[in-house]
Each structure stands twice: as structure tokens, then as C-alpha cells.
Amino acid sequence: MRTARTNEGWIAVDWGTSNLRLWAIGPQGQVLAERSSSDGMGGLTPEGFEPALLALAGDLLPDGQLTEVLICGMAGARQGWVEAPYAPVPCPPAGGAPTPAPTRDPRPSVRILPRLSQADPADVVRGEETQIAGFLATEPGFEGTLCLPGTHTKWARVRDNQVVRFRTAMTGELFALLSTQSVLRHSVSTEGFSETAFTEGFDQAAAHPRELALDLFSIRPASLLADTSPEASRARLSGLLIGAELASVRDYWQDTPVVVIGAAALSQRYAAGLKRLGAQVRTSDHPALALEGLRAAQARFAKERT
């Protein structure tokens, strides 16, 4: 039994595959500190999570007090700190009961938010549900589609503050693998971009998505035979992949408002593509939706306790 008194502040944690980001929240909800490290889930064994948390936030945990730590993201994966159950859609994002994670240190009381699952088509959301919850906290009652571009881009249909259905596309991971590990790496730069080449690739793949595997390879001969620049090849690769993705999720963006959430440059590419296809789209410029989602969940738990 932990008998220490409870700290009125708490710690919000977004624990991804590659990074760990956290915020110390004061009793009035103010952000007292914001920190991040590269101790993502991908590089940790289950025993490594508590040391990684303490290394980044140990000094934010007062002695003799119990401080609540609420985590979203990959810390709840099977290879994570402790596996958090999936909440099947339709359901509110980040809405179910959190899973306690064991600690040796007596100061933190750690809990991990549930992820989302879908039976058919089989799919999972592991982390982004908190950004969705954060978006719904800032725009309650939004009805439409949220697009969260990234390594695994998520498309979520939202209604009545619930996620109704969702799909995941591997676009970001395919871009990274193809541009750095495949034969295309000889043709594709690591930086730079060409709007024209992006748009040409996008239009081609959006109109003929079934030819993607052929169009991807064509980047190599275009640079061999026509001296296409590495920056144009990079932009064309991005355009082809995003164009094919948008063609595959037409039922998510057709005839419904779309909000793109995420890093500015990538969000702009998705938004530009969606506009070309006639979608009604805007981007969200909120800097920390995951924090808003963690706040909303923490507030609900506090309410449930009273």
C-alpha cells in the first residue's frame, strides 16, 4: 500500500517509438516544464522504461508524495512497459480505463492509456488516439475526418466525440525505406523538394493508383536516362506515395470535412493533395494536441474519482 500524500500536480507523457516527450503540469493546469529525449519505445526493453522516465523527470517527482504520471503511445505496446488493452471502435479516443505500470521507485503512480482497435478491417491506433482526443477537446462536436500524417498515417472518422472507424497507411515508412534503403536511394536526395515534381507524381498516382509499383521504379530510370535531379526525384516519390494513399482512402475525405493534424511541412503536402482532389480540408496548427488529449483524460479520471 502506498500511503504517501498525493501531489496535486501530475506528469503527462507522450511515449512514441522514437521519442519520449513529457510535460510537468501544476495544480492549476499550468505547464511547469516540458522535456524530451530519444528514449523511444523502439530502443527499450520493458525493464528500461522506468529508468528512462526517471532519467528525464526524476527531479520533477517530489519525495514523500505520489505523483500521477499518465502515458499515451507505444509504452503500452506488447514490447512496451506493460501492454495496455485496445478499446474497440466506435468509442471515445483515449476514453477507456488506463493500465497501471509497475515501478520500483515509490514516487510515481504510472498509468498507460488504452489504444484503439478495429476488427474489420483489422487495424490499430497506438498513440494518435490521444491527439484525436486533444483535437476533440479543442473542437468538441467536430464531425468529419482527421488525417494524421506520419510514419503510419492515420485516417479517423469522427462523430459524437467518438472514433467511428479508421485506417492506417504505411506511406511515411515506405517513403523512408524507399528513399534510403532501396535502389531509388541512388536517385533521391536526402533534402530539398520540388513542388512541380511533387504535383506531377501526386496527380499520376491519384489517377492511376494501381500502377504504383511500376511508377516507383520509374524514378530510377528517369534519373539515369533524363538526368532528373535528386530533389525532383525525392518530391516525385513523395507525390506518388501520397497520391496513391489518397486514392485508397477516398471514402474518408469525399463529401466530408477533413482536418490534417501533424508536422507543418508534411501536413501541407497532404492538404495540398486533398485540395487538388476537391476535398474540403484545413490544417490544425495546434502545437501539442497529445498534451490536450492527456489533459482531457486526466480531468475525466479526476472527475470519476470524486
Added chain:
Amino acid sequence: MRTARTNEGWIAVDWGTSNLRLWAIGPQGQVLAERSSSDGMGGLTPEGFEPALLALAGDLLPDGQLTEVLICGMAGARQGWVEAPYAPVPCPPAGGAPTPAPTRDPRPSVRILPRLSQADPADVVRGEETQIAGFLATEPGFEGTLCLPGTHTKWARVRDNQVVRFRTAMTGELFALLSTQSVLRHSVSTEGFSETAFTEGFDQAAAHPRELALDLFSIRPASLLADTSPEASRARLSGLLIGAELASVRDYWQDTPVVVIGAAALSQRYAAGLKRLGAQVRTSDHPALALEGLRAAQARFAKERT
């Protein structure tokens, strides 16, 4: 000026990205020796090709004689021994003038066969043209499509002993990257196979190729939520990629005979898929079509000299 007398035998070389394979051919066309090493183009600088050839075949080059060495494949790439020009289709495969490669050793007279190029859609063949030439040497007058599965699968339309047009799909490279480097590696075995899972994946992607990027990711949640076996996930990944590829090259296999050329297991998968889609398909079980193609080219050059 090289004044040495000429050896009536010669050496045929298939120099790929990963491997080097060669045959010593006697005056009557008999194979005197067959050797291979892992000195593929991918691991060599331009200066490394002659030493790699001599390490494998130096003892097959008699002193005081000039021995012809005819090479096909990636030794003629821009990063290879010397860049061989591309022959634009339509043209006979391995049919143009070979490019001499410089040597310090006086014994070998090295030449590299041209590759194939296509302007629109931009595409290149770099090595497989010799297998195509070998197939046409064994079946002169064949009219239809040749499918050469591999890291980069080639589809070549052949008529009047010429390659009329061709396309390349990155299917083999995508399978390797996704199964070993992407998030799917957690779900996919390195060995084993399930015919049922292959067929299910194939049918799904062949019918709905535009949903490939979504279907690929679904392998991960299927193993997380439904405990799909790693062997079934591996077969499903293969089926999805080959199904989508076949949908993208419909004009290569519809209403025309198809011959699949290459390693037995992979050729069988392509042939099975093509049959499911109603194509008229068979596999070639010739063990060394590249050698037959090199023989045909060498015979033509000998004829041109007389």
C-alpha cells in the same frame, strides 16, 4: 597493340549486383568450367572489377593468348567497370555493339553487352536482356510476354525476336524491405509459407490494387489482434505485392502467352497468380538462360567478324 594469338575458347560472364557467375567455354562450345563468387557490382569500385575477374578466372586465361570475355549485367552500370550504352527498344535483346573494358592484364579481351532502355515510360533493363536473348535462342520466334521475377521484376513484350516494350516492378525489393526493415518485421517470419494466406492476399490485392498501402499495414494488426502466424503473414505479404503487381501490368498478360523465367519457387507463385487471373502461362525450367544469351551474342559477333 595486342599481337598475341587468339584463344579459340572464351569466357561468358553474368555480373549482377550481388553475384558474379562465369563459364569457360571451349572451342566446340562445351562448358569447361562454371564458377561463381559474391563479388557483385554492388561491392566493387570500377577499379575492383579486373581483380575480381582475375581472382575467379585468372587460371582459365592462358599466357601468351588473348581470351575473349563477354559480360552481361551490372558490370555495365554507371557505377560498374565501364558504362555500357543503353539500346532503345524496340530492338533485339543483347543485340547492339559491346563496350570494351580496359584491363592491365594482357590476357583477357573484355567486352560488356549493352542494356535496354525505354523512353516512355522511362525504364531500363540491366542484365535480364541476356536471359531474354537466351530464351529467344531456345525458342526463336516466340511472340508474347516474358516475366522475370526478382528484386526488380521485368515484364517484356517480345515479337520478331525483339523486345517491343517492357516495365519494371519493385515487388521483390519491397518484399525484402517490408519483411525485414519495416514495422511488419515483427509479424512476418523469415521462412515458411502458407498457400492459403498467399492466395487470400493475392486475390484481395488483384481485385483492389489501389488499397495496397492500407492492406500492407493490416498485416501488423492481424497478428496483434487475431494472432495470425508469422508464416501466414509472410505469405500474405507476398500475395498482396504480387497481386497488386499483376493488376498493374494487365496489358502484359491479358490475351497473350506468358512465360515466367527465374528461380523455381518465386516463378511458381507468379505462375499461380497469373493462372488465377485467367492468363495463359507456363514456366521455363532452363537452368542458365543468361549463358544461352551470351552464347548467342558471342556467335553473332564471331559471324560479324568473318
